[in-house]
Structure formats: structure tokens, C-alpha cells
Amino acid sequence: MGSSDFSWKLADHPMIPKGKPVAIVVLDGWGEANPDQYNCIHTADTPTMDSLKKGAPEKWRLVRAHGTAVGLPTDDDMGNSEVGHNALGAGRIFAQGAKLVDLALASGKIYEGEGFKYIKNSFDKGTLHLIGLLSDGGVHSRLDQLQLLLKGACEHGAKRVRVHILTDGRDVLDGSSIGFVETLETDLKNLHEKCVDAQIASGGGRMYVTMDRYENDWNVVKRGWDAHVLGEAPYKFKSAVEAVKKLREEQNANDQYLPPFVTVDDNGKAVGPIVDGDAVVTFNFRADRMVMIAKALEYEDFDKFDRVRFPKIRYAGMLQYDGELKLPSHYLVSPPEIERTSGEYLVNNGIHTFACSETVKFGHVTFFWNGNHSGYFNPEMEEYVEIPSDSGISFNVKPMMKALEIAEKARDAILSRKFDQIRVNLPNGDMVGHTGDIEATVVACKAADDAVRMILDAIEQVGGIYVVTADHGNAEDMVKRNKSGKPLLDKNGNIQILTSHTLHPVPIAIGGPGLFPSVKFRKDVPDGGLANVAATVMNLLGFEAPNDYETTLIEVVDN
Numbered sequence: 352m353g354s355s356d357f358s359w360k361l362a363d364h365p366m367i368p369k370g371k372p373v374a375i376v377v378l379d380g381w382g383e384a385n386p387d388q389y390n391c392i393h394t395a396d397t398p399t400m401d402s403l404k405k406g407a408p409e410k411w412r413l414v415r416a417h418g419t420a421v422g423l424p425t426d427d428d429m430g431n432s433e434v435g436h437n438a439l440g441a442g443r444i445f446a447q448g449a450k451l452v453d454l455a456l457a458s459g460k461i462y463e464g465e466g467f468k469y470i471k472n473s474f475d476k477g478t479l480h481l482i483g484l485l486s487d488g489g490v491h492s493r494l495d496q497l498q499l500l501l502k503g504a505c506e507h508g509a510k511r512v513r514v515h516i517l518t519d520g521r522d523v524l525d526g527s528s529i530g531f532v533e534t535l536e537t538d539l540k541n542l543h544e545k546c547v548d549a550q551i552a553s554g555g556g557r558m559y560v561t562m563d564r565y566e567n568d569w570n571v572v573k574r575g576w577d578a579h580v581l582g583e584a585p586y587k588f589k590s591a592v593e594a595v596k597k598l599r600e601e602q603n604a605n606d607q608y609l610p611p612f613v614t615v616d617d618n619g620k621a622v623g624p625i626v627d628g629d630a631v632v633t634f635n636f637r638a639d640r641m642v643m644i645a646k647a648l649e650y651e652d653f654d655k656f657d658r659v660r661f662p663k664i665r666y667a668g669m670l671q672y673d674g675e676l677k678l679p680s681h682y683l684v685s686p687p688e689i690e691r692t693s694g695e696y697l698v699n700n701g702i703h704t705f706a707c708s709e710t711v712k713f714g715h716v717t718f719f720w721n722g723n724h725s726g727y728f729n730p731e732m733e734e735y736v737e738i739p740s741d742s743g744i745s746f747n748v749k750p751m752m753k754a755l756e757i758a759e760k761a762r763d764a765i766l767s768r769k770f771d772q773i774r775v776n777l778p779n780g781d782m783v784g785h786t787g788d789i790e791a792t793v794v795a796c797k798a799a800d801d802a803v804r805m806i807l808d809a810i811e812q813v814g815g816i817y818v819v820t821a822d823h824g825n826a827e828d829m830v831k832r833n834k835s836g837k838p839l840l841d842k843n844g845n846i847q848i849l850t851s852h853t854l855h856p857v858p859i860a861i862g863g864p865g866l867f868p869s870v871k872f873r874k875d876v877p878d879g880g881l882a883n884v885a886a887t888v889m890n891l892l893g894f895e896a897p898n899d900y901e902t903t904l905i906e907v908v909d910n
């Protein structure tokens with residue numbers, strides 16, 4: 352789009368008037384699947400969501416929330432919050448980090464970019480450190496990308512490599528960490544044979560070490576800093592395979608929450624602390640859980656915890672994680688340029704916006720929604736409210752989380768009549784679903800449903816409109832299944848709990864007293880996905896969407 356023909360001004364919708372507040376509720380991790388005992392949404396008491404589904408068929412439908420519909424490499428890729436909220440907010444499908452990294456590795460362009468050339472300056476004298484999530488989940492990182500990067504770095508002169516691993520168990524089955532670590536150790540040994548000194552130097556579980564997000568708990572990042580950078584951790588092992596096997600033997604241990612460990616040599620000395628002159632790459636492509644460690648690695652001025660030592664390193668992210676903060680300043684692959692999001696258009700067209708969630712999902716309805724843009728577009732037009740999440744617990748312990756508080760804030764924002772768009776994320780189905788605790792997830796789904804009720808009641812009172820949807824599936828399927836849908840058992844005959852997101856579509860419902868009469872879901876967008884929601888919301892606010900947005904899901908039918 353040439354700059355001369357560009358305007359922020361949105362055309363008026365020919366039929367739908369302005370002035371009705373629109374509440375957008377995103378149920379995180381709330382997909383649609385066959386009803387059985389592993390479908391926690393089905394099991395839970397969810398009268399509000401049930402009534403939306405059963406109510407009017409032309410006001411409830413499913414939309415695609417995974418794979419190519421949200422810019423992921425293939426339709427075997429499950430959805431996730433980053434790509435889901437990006438699509439919801441941006442109204443278009445962008446090739447996402449996972450795909451961009453695949454392309455850069457396949458073409459070799461990654462090695463020609465500024466970021467790689469920058470870290471390469473350290474290869475002669477220093478060590479190359481790679482820090483990130485070790486699995487093939489494809490949400491934050493992928494093992495095959497790490498393997499290619501390792502091989503490429505060695506071909507381009509890296510002589511000493513240390514990998515700092517975060518075990519997963521959230522996007523992949525719990526317990527799968529052992530296999531991933533074995534694979535990586537074999538790969539590193541093979542590199543060894545080609546004259547590269549390569550080892551796993553430290554690690555820990557992703558939810559306990561390094562990968563916190565939205566500043567929920569800096570202790571998580573500190574544990575990672577101590578292990579990866581300082582080479583200090585409460586557990587020391589001769590190898591990472593031994594570490595992961597031993598640490599998993601502890602009671603209630605799981606991959607997501609493994610404690611931090613370091614690998615030590617025969618003298619008990621850490622094999623890979625990060626020191627002056629080294630290069631560091633954080634190899635996750637997804638932003639939210641890398642921003643905090645990126646700040647610790649990059650910022651000269653930093654007061655979130657005592658770093659003890661701040662080595663002079665050359666640091667690059669796999670991607671730039673925050674375009675607004677330009678963090679990190681060096682990166683191997685350029686992130687998708689998600690510009691002209693619906694949030695930015697709407698503030699430029701006089702729409703007052705309120706957004707709210709609790710900490711663990713706060714950036715989802717703000718940062719991700721706005722195309723990985725942190726902060727306000729226009730503080731006069733927007734108010735973002737963050738409710739502090741519980742920290743230091745796994746969410747099955749408190750499955751209701753802050754759903755009620757989020758709903759109350761949304762209710763108050765709606766009743767204040769100060770806002771045209773009120774946007775919330777209800778985290779329960781997702782955050783509790785990830786724990787694999789079926790009973791707790793049922794409680795979580797009910798809590799989210801109660802919160803939706805409160806928001807719809809407020810919309811009713813002010814004569815507004817609601818859009819209730821989700822970003823991807825999770826709580827609707829808690830068991831790993833074979834191709835024909837039968838639950839899979841492990842070698843002890845227990846069902847294999849699925850902690851991850853799913854490939855399922857998600858519901859979207861519209862309604863409320865302010866909905867212009869005879870607005871219906873169109874029948875000619877059968878493959879509609881999350882990216883179609885932005886144009887739909889713009890219409891409900893009385894605007895036409897920009898031409899290059901994915902088409903709206905609604906039409907006004909003349910009776």
C-alpha cells in the first residue's frame with residue numbers, strides 16, 4: 352500500500368450504526384470437540400456458553416484457530432496465544448515466527464543476516480551459547496530448527512558451543528523431555544567429532560526457570576540467569592540426560608517445573624557459564640516468554656534482580672521480540688511486520704478501548720492483540736488494566752484464577768459507558784488445562800463461564816453487543832488420542848494426559864440488545880478463522896474494515 356493512498360479513516364458501515372459498546376471476550380484455550388469425559392468444557396457446568404451455542408444458529412459458529420489459518424507452517428501445527436491473538440487483532444494472516452525461521456534456515460539467509468554476522472565475531476575466541484525451549488511443540492521453538500542452527504553455526508566457524516535447555520511438557524507430553532535431551536546430546540556428540548566442543552551446560556523446567564512472561568515472577572528468570580550465566584544451580588550433574596532423569600524421579604516432578612541444574616566436569620566445575628567475549632542466542636521464536644531474559648541479557652541498567660556478573664557478550668534473539676522496545680537489538684530473523692492492527696485503526700477512528708486480563712495473559716489482549724506492540728497507541732483513548740496473577744503456584748491449585756476479578760473490571764468498564772470496545776481474556780481453560788489436572792480444569796471452565804455471564808449481563812444493561820470467542824483449544828481435550836480418536840494409554844495402562852493446545856476450531860458467538868436487527872453470520876465463509884474476527888468487530892462498531900483485512904463473518908439480511 353503506497354503511503355499516498357493510505358488513510359487511517361475507516362468508512363462508515365452502510366447499515367450498522369455506531370454507538371453500541373462492543374464487549375469482546377476471549378476464552379483462552381476453549382475449543383470445540385466431541386463430548387466425552389476428557390472434554391472438560393463438556394463436563395463442566397457452563398450454562399452461559401451452552402446457551403450461546405444452543406440459542407441462535409446464525410449467531411454461533413466455529414472458526415479455525417490453528418495451522419495455516421493463523422500463519423503457522425502447516426495444518427498439523429496446533430494454535431497458540433501469540434498467533435491466535437495476532438490474528439484476532441490484526442485481521443490478517445501473517446507468516447509467523449515459526450515459518451519465517453524455517454524459511455531463513457532452509458535458504459541459508461539466516462547466516463547472511465546482520466544478527467548472525469554480529470554473533471559470529473565471537474566465534475574465534477568465545478563460546479556460542481544457545482538458550483531456549485527444547486521440544487518439537489512448535490509454539491515457542493522447535494528442535495529441528497535448533498538442530499539446523501547448531502549445524503549451521505559450526506559450519507560458519509563456531510568452535511565451542513553450549514546449549515542451555517528448558518524442558519517442556521506443556522506443548523508436548525510430560526516426560527518427553529528425556530527423549531529430546533538424548534537426541535540433542537547425540538547431536539552434540541556428532542558435532543564433537545567434527546572438531547566442535549559442544550555440550551548441554553544447564554537447564555530447568557520452562558515454568559520454573561527462565562521462561563516467565565509479563566513480569567509475573569522475576570525469580571523464574573533469576574533461576575535461569577544463575578544457571579545459564581553464572582553456572583550456579585542447586586543441582587549439579589555430569590550430563591543433562593542424567594539431570595533430567597534424576598530430577599524427574601522426585602515426587603510430583605514434571606517437565607514443566609524441573610528445578611534448575613548445571614552440568615559439571617570431573618572437578619565439579621560448571622562446563623558452560625557465560626563469560627566476557629561469548630555469543631548468546633535465545634533460540635525461541637515466540638516473544639512473550641523471551642522478553643524478560645532478553646532484558647537481563649541486554650540491558651546495561653537492570654534492577655529486577657542482582658545479576659552478580661553482567662558479562663560483555665554479543666547477544667541476538669532468534670527474532671526481535673518487541674518491536675517497540677527494539678528488544679533485542681540484534682536478531683537472526685526479522686519478525687512478522689504486523690502493522691495497521693484493528694486496535695490502531697479503531698483508536699484513530701475515535702473508539703475508546705478498554706482491555707483487561709490477569710498478568711499471565713495480560714500481554715495477550717494488549718501486546719499480541721496489537722501485533723506485538725507494547726504500550727498504548729493513544730493513552731487518551733485506551734485503558735489497559737492488569738490484575739496481578741498468583742505467582743509461584745501451578746494453576747490447578749487455584750483454578751478459578753482471577754476470572755471473577757477480570758469480569759468485574761469489564762463489567763465496571765461497560766457500565767461506566769466510557770468505552771466503545773471492552774476486551775478481555777479469561778485464562779482459566781488454558782492455564783489450568785496445561786497442568787493436565789482434569790478435575791481442576793472442569794472447575795476452571797465453570798469459572799470462565801461465570802465470568803462470561805457477568806460480562807453479558809452488563810452488556811444487556813447498557814444495550815450493547817457481545818462477541819465471545821477463543822484463541823485456540825486446550826480444555827476441550829485432555830487426552831492424547833490415536834488417529835481414530837481413541838485415548839492412548841502409556842506402558843502402565845494409564846491414559847496419556849494431554850497438557851497442550853489442540854487443533855480444534857473455536858466457537859464465536861455474537862449477540863446482545865445492541866446488535867443491529869437481522870445481523871447474522873454469513874454462510875459463505877465456511878473456512879473462516881480468527882483473522883476474520885477483526886473485520887467483524889469493526890462492522891459491529893459501525894465501520895467497514897480496510898480492504899486488505901480478511902472478510903467479515905457477518906451480514907445484514909434484509910427481511
Ligand SMILES: O=C(O)[C@@H](CO)OP(=O)(O)O
Pocket residue numbers: 379380430431432433490491521522640781
Ligand atoms: O503458556 C504458553 O506459553 C503457551 C503454551 O506454550 O500457551 P499460550 O499460547 O496459551 O500462551
Ligand SMILES: [Mn+2]
Pocket residue numbers: 379380431432433435781822823
Ligand atoms: Mn491462549
Ligand SMILES: [Mn+2]
Pocket residue numbers: 380432781782785825852
Ligand atoms: Mn496455552
